[in-house]
Amino acid sequence: MSSEEAVIRNPIRLAYLVSHPIQYQAPLLRRIAQDPSIDLTVFFSSDFSLHSYKDQGFGVPITWDTPLTDGYKHEFLPIFGNSTTHRPLNHGLFTRLKGSGNKPAFDVLWIHGYASLNALQAMLAAKALGIPVLLRAESWLNDRPRSLSKLIAKKLFLLAIKPLITGVLPIGTLNRAYWAHYLGATFPMWTIPYAVDNAAFEALTNKAAIRRTELQVELHLDPTRPVILFASKLQPRKRAVDLLDAYLALTPNREPHPYLLFVGDGEDRPLLAARINEAAAHGIHSIRLCGFRNQSELPRFFDLATVFVLPSRHEPWGLVVNEAMAAALPVIVSDEVGCHPDLITPGVEGLVFPAGNIPALTNALRQILETPCAAKRMGQNARTRIRQWDFEADLRGLHQALAAVTHAP
DSSP states (O other): OOHHHHHHHSOEEEEEEESSOOTTTHHHHHHHHTOTTEEEEEEESOOGGGSOEEOTTTOSEEOOOSOSSTTSEEEEOOBOTTOOSSSOOBOOHHHHHHOSSSSOSOSEEEEEOSSSHHHHHHHHHHHHHTOOEEEEOOOOTTSSOOOHHHHHHHHHHHHHHGGGOSEEOOSSHHHHHHHHHHHOTTSOBOOOOOOOOHHHHHHHHHHHGGGHHHHHHHTTOOTTSOEEEEESOOOGGGTHHHHHHHHHHHGGGOSSOOEEEEEOOSTTHHHHHHHHHHHHHTTOOOEEEEEOOOGGGHHHHHHHOSEEEEOOSSBSOOHHHHHHHHTTOOEEEETTBTTHHHHOOBTTTEEEEOTTOHHHHHHHHHHHHHOHHHHHHHHHHHHHHHTTSSHHHHHHHHHHHHHHHHTOO
16 A cells, blocks of 8 residues: 555544634635545534624624535534623533544644633643644734733743644744744744635636626726725724825825725724715715625625725734735735735735835825736736645645644655
């Protein structure tokens, strides 16, 4: 029997613990489940995302229109007592990991996130059973301001759980630096890039072109004018108001005005609406507040856009940037959007500006809009680059990690 046949006949039994079904993760989990060398079982703490619920960021009821649990084995862990729907305290994972035989039921436990009691009890259970633990999280060192006391507490906590972790799975450059800072540069790490279903977004955006006129009519857009797109939660840290200010500084010097579309909802919506009404009173009628749109609708907006902008502060990654790049859009992001070191070389796939610097954002918009040929080239470069930041790269990193912690050939 060859080593490849042995791996397929005896796949690595991988348990994955995550809080709830997540729209971005489902396609990756389906891809892993298709690999004959990995026997994947996903354990969820909650099923709230399978039903209509009020998202704290968007501030509106949401029902995801993409399948979240199809195509891979999964279980929902039982919940203690009256735990809250979104953050329940579970039980039963130790029993599932242990199994009924002489050996544990799983070879490796992969945990997404560490700042919960469920994650901690999972690490302790795996340690007691001799199961290696792989940890993945989105954090980076500039994710949000913290007091010195909180930073010290975080350092002590991560040092305390370090013996429970066999290795970590960085999502990108800044996340790798985070783990190196807290766990040490020599701690075992295998990169599993933060990726989306590139092929799906590329195909859906191409398909959306057929119905482009419908959305232009719905939004009252002149098809000859450029479109600036923001698509995210309307929260203060997303800095949508910065984009509005940069746009208003840009538009007096441009005629006709480009359109500015805000796709999303959240606590900043009333402020944005008031500012947009104020702009309209001064003769600027090119801003659209489009509200929350489901994930399957976003490619229609990507198809309309000339450039995508995410001006966030303390953004751990920004997966919507991956989606925009798959749609062949040039992207403008702040230097506090965590994906920028991995996905954007300034002037190649888009532009990066200092977070909160509105004149710099205005100049970036002007640079993109005044050079349509260069902007189109950036968009093609973006699509080319994101094609390499994909689920196949995730699988390669996962294979390396599993082989190392199980000493597989």
